[in-house]
Amino acid sequence: MRPPTEDNGATSTVIARVLLEHRRRGLGTRLYERAWEQARALDAQVIETVVPASNPDGLRFAEQHGFGEIERHLLREGDTVHWIDLRLT
Template sequence: MSASQPVPDAAVRTARVADAAAVGAVQSTVWRAAYVDLLPAEAIDGFDAAMFTEVWTRSLQEPPTPQHRLLVATRGEDVVGLVAVGPTEETGRGEVLVLCVLPDERRTGHGSRLLNAAVDTLRANDFREVETWVPATDESARRFLEGAGLHADGAWRDRSVSDDGRTLREVRLLASITDE
C-alpha cells in the first residue's frame, strides 16, 4: 500500500442503540447466506433485517442481564460484523451467542478482533470459560473457532428449525479463558 492511500479504519466497539439497524442488516445478510443450505425456506425468510433490528433495539435498551453485551466490528463508520455474549447456566462460563461478519469483509481480521473482544468482555465479567454452538456441518466456522483455541467437547443439540419438526444439529465448542 502506498503512503498516499488511506489505511482502513478497522475496530471493535460496544454497540449503541443507534447501531441496531446496521446490526440487523449484517445479521440478516450473514444468516441468509450461511443457513441457505441448512434451513427450510420459511426459516430463511424469517431472517429479516427489520425483525433483527427490532430485537437488537430492545436488547440494547434493556439487556437480558448485566453480563450481556453486543460488540460491533467497524470499517470506518460502517458496521461490518457483530458478536453478542452473555452468561450460560454453568457458573463461570460465558457464551458467544452470535458471531458474524459480512461475507465481503471476511479474512480481513474482523472475526478475530470480534472474538478477542468477546473473550476480553467475558473475562472482565469474571467468566473462566467460553462456549459457543455451531451447526455440525459448518466446517468453516469450526475451523475458525478451533484455530482460535476452542474445541468440541462432545456435546450436541438438535434445534427445531421449522413447524414440521425439522431440526438442525449443533455442536458445542469450549475454551478456557483464564490467564493461567
C-alpha cells in the same frame, strides 16, 4: 456475548458471526477478542461458543482459536443441521 452467571457455572458464551462476503479480513478475530475480553472482565470461568455444523469456516475459526467440541444437538425436532457446542480449552 452471553455473560457468566452463578446459574450457568460462570460460563460465558461468545459468538462471532461474519457474513461470507466479509470473511478473511480479521473481523471475526476482532469480534471474538473483544467478546473474550468482556467475558474475562466479568469473571467468566469457562468460555463457550456454538456453531452450526453447516458452517465449516466457523468451525475452523473456533478450533484455530482454541475451542474444542463438547456436544452436538438439534435445536428442534425435525431439524437436520446439528449445532456444535465448543469450549475454550
